[in-house]
Amino acid sequence: MQNKHTRARRTQARSRVVKKPVKKVKEHSLIELYLHGLTGVIGLGILVIPLFLALLYGGPFSIYLVIAAGFIALLIGILIYDISLTHSHDPYNFLKATSGKEYSFIFGFLLLVSFLITITIAGIAAVGELAFFFGLSVYTAIVAVDAVLIFIWILFFFNKVRKSLNFSGALKLFFIVLLIALGAISLASHGVHSGSYLSIPLSTSYTLPSFAFALLMFLWMYGGFEGASIVYKGQNRSKVAKALVYIIITSIVLFSLVQLFVYESGSMITESTILSAPATIFTANIISFGFSMPVQDIVVGLSLIVILATAFALANASNRTLDDMSRDGVMPAFLAKDENLKLLVSIAIPLVLVTIFSPIIVLGTALFSYLLIVIISALVFASAFAFFSFGYLYHYAKKKDYLRVLLGLFTTAVLIALIVSAPAAFLIGLVVILVISLIGYVLIK
Secondary structure: OHHHHHHHHHHHHHHHOOOOOOOOOOOOOHHHHHHHHHHHHOOHHHHHHHHHHHHHHOOOOHHHHHHHHHHHHHHHHHHHHHHHHHHOOOHHHHHHHHOOHHHHHHHHHHHHHHHHHHHHHHHHHHHHHHHHOOOOOHHHHHHHHHHHHHHHHHHHHOOOHHHHHHHHHHHHHHHHHHHHHHHHHHHHHHOOOOOOHHHOOOOOOOOHHHHHHHHHHHHHHOHHHHHHHHHOOOOOHHHHHHHHHHHHHHHHHHHHHHHHHHOOOOOOOOHHHHHOOOHHHHHHHHHHOOOOHHHHHHHHHHHHHHHHHHHHHHHHHHHHHHHHHHHOOOOOHHHHOOHHHHHHHHHHHHHHHHHHHHHHHHOOOOOOOHHHHHHHHHHHHHHHHHHHHHHHHHHHHHOOOHHHHHHHHHHHHHHHHHHHOOOHHHHHHHHHHHHHHHHHHHHHO
16 A cells, blocks of 8 residues: 555656756748858859859850859759748658659768868868968968868857858858959959950860850859758748748859959969969959958958858758768668767868868879869769759659659759760769769668
8 A cells, every 4th residue: 555655656746847848949030041051152162163264265254154053053943942842851851752762862972972072172272272372381271271170060069050150151241242342443443454364265265065064163153052951951941942042143143243353353363373272263363453461361361261161061061961861771870879970971071181182282283183173073063963853853754743844854954964064084983973872872771
């Protein structure tokens, strides 16, 4: 009898224990989503790729490449918009639900590879900036950049991602507007410099495949827009989709203005400059503006922050992709157990690669080129979304929704045309990456 009463009292005591309420995460506003998307989009590409391709295509003509690539990105954004509203899914989970886990794994793996390569590119560019403009030795610059990557790791560990992305997006927008304003002032004061890229095109003609390849490179500049979709599950999908469209339209406008006002007013650009350290590509233009050193220091310093903030945004996106894939069992399951374990992939791998490859690339060794790494990342990114758009096409073909089929077919065809325009060596590299992904899937499965 006593035991019965004791058990009853224990039950009552347990019933009086007040459970702690689960803290509800505040939904992101449209402005936040917009800033977070810009954090991914405004990065290294806008500072490097336009000038290189302007050299190839003779100056302001490359503006049309910026706009054309922007509309290809907008097509992809429209597909994401559609699945956000109709399926409440990001691209990875949409493909998993409609085309199968194996197919979504290929998309996710390619996207993850592109993110990791781009984070590495950002780190190498930052090393180049510190060495070229601020006079640090390459190895001192590597230590500084590695320290920043570790600091990014700490921000993730203490869950400071959201506020950091808000600040980063606003800072990047300010930097691009400042760069455009300085370029416009310089252009109005001095006109187009005689030593600018207009007088030294690397080629005097182009073919359709080379034009398509240039579009592939420019499309890579818009890559970060997808991060706004894969990061914010459980958010208002309509709001996320609207933010994606606003991000891409803003990017088209800003990138075109950079072409008009920044690279038109630049000089000191030579073929050897473009093919060597990445930092020289845009710092040479900034130096040639003719402003005082404090202005140049501020602009170059901001550019360095923008580059490293891009690494932060992409590490965030790759972290979420890893989370999805590990929970589905198509990546090692231990990655799903702890947030810090995923950072071993999304930050530690780029940190190691930056440390290894920075001396080779920044010091100008011919074995590797900074641009070659950019091309691989661009190719893998476009391939990921070729798989996504084909999966979109396949799903709606079964539903006999022919308007969506046409949209998916057109996007798939455009992306494949850009991919096959790449040189054969890079296509072989892409095939190797796909084979590795399939072998990895079989081993994990």
